[in-house]
Amino acid sequence: MLYAILSTFLLAAAAPAVHRLTGRASGWVLGLLPAALFVYFLSFLPAVSSGESIVLAWPWLPGLDIQLSFLVDGLSLLFALLISGIGFFIVTYAGRYLEGDRDLGRFYVIILAFMGSMLGLVLADNLVAMFVFWELTSITSYLLIGYNHENADARKYALQGLFVTVGGGLALLAGIIMLAMAGGSWELSEILNNGDVVREHALYLPLLLLILIGAFTKSAQVPFHFWLPRAMAAPTPVSAYLHSATMVKAGVYLLARLNPSLGGTDIWFTTLALFGAVTMFTGVFLAFRSTGVKKVLAYSTVMALGTLTMLIGIGTETALLAAMAFLLAHSLYKGALFMVAGILDHEAGAKDFLQTGGLRSALPVTAAFAILAALSLGGVIPLFGFVAKELMLEAVLDAPSLGGILALLAVLTAILGVAVAAIVGIRPWFGPKVDTPKTPHHDAPVAMLAGPAVLASLGLIFGLGPGLADEGLINAAAASVQGAPVDGYLALWHGINWPLAISAFSLVAGGVLYWRWEQARRALAWVDRAAEYGPEKGYFKMMDGLVALSEWQTRVLQNGYLRYYVIVIVAMTAGLVGVTAQLFDVGVGGLDWAALKIHEVAILAILVASMLFAVLTRSRLGAVAALGSLGFTVALVYVLYSAADVGITQVLVETLTVILLVLVLFRLPGFLNLSSTALRVRDAGIALVMGGMITLLILSTLDARLFPSISQYFIDESVPSGYGRNIVNVVLVDFRALDTLGEIFVLALAAIGVYAMLRFRAEDRR
Amino acid sequence: MEVVMAFVVGGLYAAAIYMMLRRSIVKLVIGLVLLSNAANLLIFTVAGMTSGAPPLIAPGDTVPEGVSADPLAQAVVLTAIVIGFGVLAFAVVLIHRAYEVVQADDMDQMKDTDR
Amino acid sequence: MNMHSLILRTAGHFLLPLLLLFSVFLLLRGHDEPGGGFIGGLVAAAAIVLYLFSMDIQSARKVLRVDPRDVLGVGMVLAVISAIPGVFRGEAFFTAQWWEFTAPLFGEMKLSTVLIFDIGVYLVVIGSVLTIMLNLAEAED
Incomplete structure (x- = not known):
């Protein structure tokens, strides 16, 4: 396990050399590692789906009683499989998407390091190790978002993402230290069994709030949602990866992971359910009224993150099962759709849905898989997205309290979600042909199609046979979030019930909204003006204030x-x-x-x-x-x-x-x-x-x-162990020789400094 | 002796700081020399001043006869003196260099050349 | 930087070898009597600075034969090397090691990492002081 994670960092270091050696094939060659890791993680599947959780530990800082330990259970394995599996497609896809880019070698370094950090984060059992990996993902994602570093916007928004997530990380650090104090251990596997102690502890409220700040910033919950669409400044493969399986899901992972220990209280329920529901609606609403390809997808990611947070907050068995199913469904279709967005950009030069239309004849294969993924996004039967959505609606309708408001937001989200899916799945492919900035001559290359094809097809396979996903992993994952075995199961057909009715209604209503998209967007133009006063404004005000403060204190x-x-x-x-x-x-x-x-x-x-x-x-x-x-x-x-x-x-x-x-x-x-x-x-x-x-x-x-x-020790030991009768000298060259070494080093530096200053002048004059 | 030394060292510190607060860079150098002497004497005094008992051991013995002055303080001061010379040389050359470049020995004028 | 003083010049000529010898003497006896690398180094450096004042820079550099920066570097290397043997004997970094042996002419001899370290200090002090002084005097011209 340790070597599995280390190997990604090692390969990251070697990536530029590999890239130079293998040239065009570099994406496939480097993709071998994520593929191998996927297979490796798959080997844990039988044990984990039978309900086991495995802890693997290596001594790290034995003096501080910190060990490097990893926990493999349903939740972490689900994440690890998504990270390595989608990681494989991303690396191969990027090899073609960024072909000829002079910084491609550097890109491989960062994306592999990011993958390693992400794996470390979800697999770590030790809180300190988890935090280190958490911060590593923030830093590597900063480098990824700012990949086009010659672009001022990319730099600015990379920094924005970094500030928000690292700021949250700081709160998280304080939170996990308190958690370790309250839970009496640095090991997650032990803390999770101590849930009652933690919930009764005096520090429960502060530590909960701090950890929530960390999770909410990372997972872009309202009011921190603004950094995520801005992170679209990254190259498309990065967006696909960050959004589908990784970065933004880290916060959700943390919430799910700590649910057995922190969850079940009123404050947990209220905060998560409310923030999640509001984020969910905000995300889908903003997605509906955006037109940029990546922007629509980014806001729909915000929606998905809100949904997941809300479901974890609700915390019933159905809700947790729904959360895990939704997580998988979202990773599959969002990964596919972002890669499709990259193909649109790469082949047709289109970055905005308004620039597209009637592309299905030029890009037939892409269109087919895009539509498949979009159907999953819209929650249309028989795709896996439908299974997840039905469960989600069921969980919301059964929520222990706040039922009314959650249900209202969920229904509105479902309607708008269908409309967004229609924008993604219909707009570029059907209707009259629109002149795109580039005329696509051929469909996308295999390396770029493989990802969307496999991910979208999996959405269909799991939809038709939900048992496959369920018995394989989803059930075990939900069990580790709940901290107890789960009796529920996934099914395509639950009979005619309220969720089905809502789904049917939302399909119709969403379809109408899509039909009237132009008018609806015009009617919602006021949102742009309102958004100027949103949280992002606060962020920029704060940054300006920091600069002013530092100028003042420097002065x-x-x-x-x-x-x-x-x-x-x-x-x-x-x-x-x-x-x-x-x-x-x-x-x-x-x-x-x-x-x-x-x-x-x-x-x-x-x-x-x-x-x-x-x-x-x-x-x-x-x-x-x-x-x-x-x-x-x-x-x-x-x-x-x-x-x-x-x-x-x-x-x-x-x-x-x-x-x-x-x-x-x-x-x-x-x-x-x-x-x-x-x-x-x-x-x-x-x-x-x-x-x-x-x-x-x-x-x-x-x-x-x-x-x-x-001094008395030096006096007594000078002759017996120093063999010298001048005690001062023995102290200088024997007892405290390391100090003396430092001192002559300072002397040498001063002399070289003098030499440099005088020499520099001589050259000045010449 | 230590009591008197306390006042002498205090006086050295005061003189050094007074010189360092002047605007002329030459006075700053003098302040530096005074300060390094003051600091060395401070360590030496605080360790206790013993006369006629050097930390040396007669041939054949394993410990000095009677009490011995603190060898650690002496070792510290000894290296501090040599390093003090190196640092002083560095400072003096730096100041000289700065003077050559900006042609000002008033530190307020030197500051204005930053802009 | 020539003081043009016949007495100083003559004194410098005669004193230099004496002072250099004395500095080595101070270095070697430093472990038992007052002296050691710092003091020995300062005496040697002062001797060459005195020579510099009585003659000129070229002759001072010639007496030294090597660039003082090289002296500094060799000293630094010696000092660091002396830290290493302890590691090979399974002891902590910088633990002093002593070797006793009998040499044909000198009888019982003691060689130690401590002595190597002190020689390193000696060379660093000479190298540093002379790097500073010779370059300053050169800048003066």
């Missing part, structure tokens, strides 16, 4: 005046030390002025006099001489107080310092008197406060020794 803090930086640093240090001293009641012991010998007084007098002279003199030579005198006096202090090595070093360095200053300072102009007396007094005040604080600090430490010094 204030990074004002370019060194002395203000120094003042801030000094004031902060003095303030913090002062407050700490106050808090911990640090006192100064009695001052012992006695026992000062005459030579000590003399040395300190020279030291202070040199210092004052260096500060006060107007002559540079005088100042340098004073510094030299000060340095030698300090050396004398070292030697007097048993530090021979330090004293010698100080004498040598002081000599070199004076030479250095003489070499450079005299090529600078003389001292200038630039400050007014008032400023000097202010600066002197600041300096004295800091100096006084240092004095107090030293005085207070003289009597205090909170911990035994490690």
Whole structure:
């Protein structure tokens, strides 16, 4: 399992080389890995569909008790199969769609890395690992959306997606930490069995809200839905992948995964059902009144995500079964439709439904599968979409509360959904021929048709034989979401009942709406103006505000005046030390002025006099001489107080310092008197406060020794384990050699810096 | 001695900071030299000042006779002195370079050349 | 950068080899008596800087024979190499290793990674100080 996920990242690293070697066939070659992974995951199917869940663990950070563990059950296997299966078609499709693109190699790198992250996310059992993969999907999807990086819009909207999802990720991180605290484990498989403990825990409400923010941003629920259609700036294969099986479903996956642990409470039900239902309706409504091919599909994805969230919120057995069936149905038809959208663009140059019409004769095969997928989208019997929709309506009608509003929104969504399906399934293919920007000469190549063909056909196969999907996986998936075995089953024909009636009604009403599409869109033009005040406006306002804030703080803090930086640093240090001293009641012991010998007084007098002279003199030579005198006096202090090595070093360095200053300072102009007396007094005040604080600090430490010094260890061990009698040297080159290594490294860097600066100038002049 | 040193080191810090707050870059350099001396003496003083007990061991012995001055503080100060020289050289050359480029030794004028 | 002083020149000529020898002496005895890589390096560097002041840059570079940056690099490499043998003996990185052997003329000898490290420090200090000083003096001309 670990190797399965690692292999995607390894192949990602090797992808550009593979691409260069295999040229046109690169899509097929690289597609081998997702195909192999699909088969590998398929091998878990028998065990999982009989109700087992498998945990595989590798030690990761044993010190922190974090292990890299994977959980294979119905839910994660369903996702893993979708990710690897659709991933195969996406990679082969992209190989042809982006053929000749000079960045195709880079594209493979990102899409494979994204696939690996997504697999890691759905299979991870450890919360930390899951979060890491979660963020990896955000980052890789950012790179995917911004693939056309020379396009300003692509960059902008990639960043938008990144900000929204990573912002949500931050909330999620806080949420899962609390979840681990509440559940008493970092392993999902254990937390899920501790549902009651988590729900009773004091942190339940905050952790639920934080996790919901994470899930809602990722899965584009209202009011975060705006980033998803914008992410259409990505190349079409990316959209197909992000929307069908992956990225946006991650939030839904999280909700489904945590349902046994967090679900079942009133707040869970209300929040998810309401947000989901509203998102569902918003999505389908906006899809209905859009005309861009990818935009319509993107908004219908928002609808699907809303539906899934709502169903997980309702949480009854029927609802969960419906959610899993809907998830599968949506992945199949949405993947197919996005790939068809890519074919429309690639072969006919059409990016808008208004530019299309009567293409069925030019692209017969594409049209056939597009219509098949659209029928599933519209929920028309006998496709799998119909099975899922019937169950969904049944679940909504049986919802424990809020029945009225959910049902209303669901019926409206069903009607508009049919209309949207008609836009996708009828508009481009039938009716009078419209002149597309490019005239299609032939149908799409096999690599691009394989995906839509297989995915759309699966929609039909599962529709005719829902038992296949049900017994295979959907039942097991619903069971792992519910946390208990599921008795319900999928069926094409449930008899004549309310859901069937609603379906029939929505078919008729949706058909009428499609017939009157032009008028309806005109009548809804006001939405555009209203949308300007939507959440996206808030997002841009916030971004502008962030930029303004950072400009302001840069202006204030990074004002370019060194002395203000120094003042801030000094004031902060003095303030913090002062407050700490106050808090911990640090006192100064009695001052012992006695026992000062005459030579000590003399040395300190020279030291202070040199210092004052260096500060006060107007002559540079005088100042340098004073510094030299000060340095030698300090050396004398070292030697007097048993530090021979330090004293010698100080004498040598002081000599070199004076030479250095003489070499450079005299090529600078003389001292200038630039400050007014008032400023000097202010600066002197600041300096004295800091100096006084240092004095107090030293005085207070003289009597205090909170911990035994490690120096005694060095003294005792110098000869026995260091074989040296100069303890200072043994400390430098043996006990603390790593520190010394760092220090000589700094010295070397300084020297190379000086060399570079001087050398650079020489070349400047030439 | 430590008590007096506390005042001397405090004075060195005050002098260093005062010089660093001046606008002339030459004074900034002097402030840097003062600051590095002040910091070294601070570490040296806080570790305790013992006279006549160098951290050396007589041949044949395994531990120094009687108390010994803190070898760790000495090692720290020793490297700090050498690094201080390197950093000072870097700063001085940088300042000199900046002066050559902008022809100003008033740091406020130097700042204006950023724009 | 020539001080044109006959006394300084003569002194520089005679002092240089003495000071260099002294610096090596300080380096080698540093483990037992005051001295060591830092001090030895500073003495050697100061000796060459003194020579630089009494003669000129060309002769100072000639005395050194190699570019001070190379000295710096070799020192750095030695210091890092000395960290490695411990690993092969199954001990932590940078653990000191000692080898004792008897050499024909010198009798009992002790060689250690500690000494290699100290020589590395010595060379880095010489290389750094001279890189700074020689280039500054050159820029002066």
